[in-house]
Amino acid sequence: MVGNRAENLVDGHRTLPVLLADLAAARSTIHVSMFLFFNDPIGKEIEGVLCERARAGVKIRILVNLEKTEMGDPFSTGEEEMMEEDPDFPDDAMDVDALAHRLRNWGIKVLDSNLDFDKVPDTQDTKLSEQARLIKETSRMDAAHVDHRKVITIDGRIAYCGSANFGAQYLFHVPFDPAIEAHEEADRVRKANGPEPWWKWHDGFVRFEGPVARDFDAYFRERWVLDGGDDYGAVTTIGRMGPPSGIPVGAISLRANQPDNQPNHVREVFLECIAEAQKSIFIENPYVYQTAVVEELCAAARRGVRVDLIVPALKWNDNEFSQDAMQHEYPKLLDASVRVYEYQNHFTHLKMATFDERISIVGSANLNFRSMENDNDFELVARVESEEFARGINAEVRDADVPFSQKIEPGKVGFRARVRDPRTVFLVWRRLI
Template identity: 25%
Template sequence: MVASLWTLGFLAVIALLVIVIWSIRRHRDPKLEVQCDAPIDDLVTSLAGITLSTPVDGNSVELIENGRFYDVILERIAAARQHVHFETFLWKDGQLGRKLAAAFIHRARAGVHVRIMLDDTGSRNMGKDVLKQLRDAGCKVRFFHKRSLRNLGVLNNRDHRKLIVIDGREAFVGGHCIVDEWLGDAEDGCHFSDLSVWLHGPIVNNLQGVFSENWTGDSGELLVGEGFFPKLERAGDVTMHPVFVKPENSAPTIKILHHTVICLARKRIWIQNPYFIPEPEAIKAFGAAVKRGVDVRVLMPSTSGSDNPMVQHAGHRNFEMLMEHGVKLFEYPHTLLHQKVMTVDGIWSAIGSTNFDDRSFETNDEITLAILDKDLAGQLDGVFEKYVKRAEEIDLDRWRHRSWRHKAIDNMFYLFKSFF
């Protein structure tokens, strides 16, 4: 009897600690409301302000698709003269990883400062020999939330950003990972699709700041001086701002951005995202957009095309609700579509590392660029149209009658969606 009471007491203490930790770490997640009739191109300053950022004018942006991305970055790394700053989530040992490591090693031996920020969970299979070679050559390599007792409470918080800054004068942001399946041109199930952007202009200073956040937090090294943050002249006419801040106990800015632009859209919202699991508030916002006459379409991989079918099943759980609200859903069965893209009204775009789910919105460290540029939005919509031709639109009536087994799997994986 005494032993049972001790056991119950111990379990009660554990339960209390869990509640206390949750209450400390939770953030405010309000039901977002937008009352504004202005077009999205008149609201760039507002979107930047509510996401704790500032619009930056005078930039150029070039879209880079699929495996060509690695040809470009390897060329630009080879041209680096002062520093290369690289941050990514997923790096697996293979042809691509070793080729990139060789490029870093070559520059480090030439006196270029190479700083590499990797997520400890996503990059644990990069290869011990590759890591040793990088460090032996003088590259500084740090791991975000390295597995240790000290980090026990934050192991589920991952650095999911994909970011490169070279000499403080050019940058790359997008979804590309350092895994061999990202090579090629999405021609089959062994070669994935993805998008990144190549940036010049004053925005690069902001992206250097994004890199420095996690680098300084882990290494203690402050990146200060004109070598890191040079005065950058105009490189074009594109206005954009980075969204990445995750204030303690407040709604994350990336979630605010995505939900707000859904509420502002007037003509269309086209989304390409590999892990699409909107919460009820976002689904209601999509439905309200459809009622306003907005064409809402989502393109994603099917379970057969995904690298993580569990996530697709979790997303399936709310497909019926989305289609009842008038959202058109398309699944691509041929390979993984990994691009994280959203365009609004053919003039505004969001592109970066962010998945459309609460793991990305609320837990991960992410980077999304909000870009006002009709040409880029047109290019992104063109990518959508290219892949949607071979995708399968989901029919609401057929979906309602999918097997009980399919429904059970969907609901089961939805329960664990925050841990994938």
């Protein structure tokens, strides 16, 4: 597919203004598939733009997990605590029902993506009907499976794909200082009566422009219809007013998985890219411990490929159990000469990978059991062919983050990491993380 461009938007202060401008310029459709959408200052800022566009006649559809947002997600993002400490925000950031009600009052269609597999989709599309059947047969309980995708499409021409949700930890206007611990930085801002007194995550999106936006929207349509939405068909592409944004890229292929007991296409594209790498692999991801992925990374390192892996440190990881699972793999990775770094001071929630400075994978997928097994969550990633784009990720993410990370040395792997194997200690949780 030719004519596509991509722009890597690392961290909220780079993502938010670009996203708000794109939303404000929408003329036909806005489709949002978001795992979490908080009723906090950033959520309300996005809401304001969406409502203004709805008043202008733009058709807007939003998929969001209302239950998990109200929870702050199953393992707690700290959203509720963070907003309670903001003296300028009196509302309940977790009240996503109020947010959804306001959006619907402006004619915006909002569906809860917290899955109900008993639904029969209202569509004549035999492919979607078959998907619904497979998902219903595969899923053991609705709550164990979530739509974890983060995708936005605008006018059939622009698409965002990445790891950030809609909320103050993910998207913001004031950049954080990677050299200062997140909570300490937030306390300083709060005491100085500064803006955005929140602890901020290292996160982001990739912005795509071109024909691939319609491919992203096709995946949104599938999920929308399966969750009970109207089958609106294919979106119309609205031409751009002004010059295009981003760098030209080569082939882009989208890979998705869902709980349907079929091969996991997201896992397979990662394994293929790792196996084919000849010179270098870089991965930054908050949860890296799925068995096949770890083994393939070790095999690549043993055949002489430079493998750099950046993950969160325990203090800042939002999921201690996942950190245990990941640290348990450290000895194996280090024995194979994989370079493992733990990002300090802020939680890195980025999900990016490059291979031989030529291929990149970006999207919502973690490298854990939930995202990489055959029958768990809904995920979506983009495989991008472009040396310039891959080198940009290496420069803006890998080379920028290593100085703020601690390299894990073979002789310093803690006792905790060596003895706590979640596959044997907490087997019942394997399907839930």
